[in-house]
Amino acid sequence: MGSLGSYDQEIGVIKIYEELIVEEAGSRSRRKRLSYLWLRELVRLHEHSHAFLQRAQLNPLAFRALLACTEIILEQAERLTAEIAFIDQRKWCVEMLAVVLEPLTELVKQVALVWALGVHGLELAHKAEEDLGVPNYYRRWRDLEDLIGGSTSYELLLALILYVAKSRVWRDWINLRQGLAGLVEEAGGPEKLEACRKLIERWLS
Numbered sequence: 001m002g003s004l005g006s007y008d009q010e011i012g013v014i015k016i017y018e019e020l021i022v023e024e025a026g027s028r029s030r031r032k033r034l035s036y037l038w039l040r041e042l043v044r045l046h047e048h049s050h051a052f053l054q055r056a057q058l059n060p061l062a063f064r065a066l067l068a069c070t071e072i073i074l075e076q077a078e079r080l081t082a083e084i085a086f087i088d089q090r091k092w093c094v095e096m097l098a099v100v101l102e103p104l105t106e107l108v109k110q111v112a113l114v115w116a117l118g119v120h121g122l123e124l125a126h127k128a129e130e131d132l133g134v135p136n137y138y139r140r141w142r143d144l145e146d147l148i149g150g151s152t153s154y155e156l157l158l159a160l161i162l163y164v165a166k167s168r169v170w171r172d173w174i175n176l177r178q179g180l181a182g183l184v185e186e187a188g189g190p191e192k193l194e195a196c197r198k199l200i201e202r203w204l205s
Helices: 018-026 036-055 060-067 074-084 098-117 120-132 136-148 154-166 173-187 189-204
Strands: 005-008 013-016
Touching: 005 036, 013 036, 018 036, 036 098, 036 120, 060 074, 060 154, 098 120, 098 136, 098 154, 098 173, 120 136, 136 154, 136 173, 136 189, 154 173, 154 189, 173 189
Parallel strands: none
Antiparallel strands: 005 013
């Protein structure tokens, strides 16, 4: 969504280019036309996902509590939470290549869409990508689509995404994808994350 919005990592400011969005929404054929409001929301979510990845802070105690409902063994959970304290949580993405950062940002955006709209959000995301003709590397989030397509614990999934993303400066998408998929599998897979969602809902009720 680069030309329609931007996120300044240094000062933490999001800009949405209204005139360009109006022009983009109106320039398409009727068959591929996206409404101004829907296109603006996609741009907004993308830029806020950039901000989330850079500025969201993983709290070790809260992360440990989330991990408690997974199948990650105690020693591993202790190691993961201890590592968080040593992660520079705001500087890592400055060094990350766009071919890695953009699909990661799109993954966070899709989690937000599915959290709000259910699996219909994924259908809308696919259609928007096709209609807008976004670069192929933006679409690599689809490699992890099976993690977000069900009724999962989105709080836990976002925490796992943040942890894996910030655990190092990733130089290629394949390794990051494998790292995240491996941690979710270690936690018990998407089915376990769904069980965690129900448990978290009981905690909060």
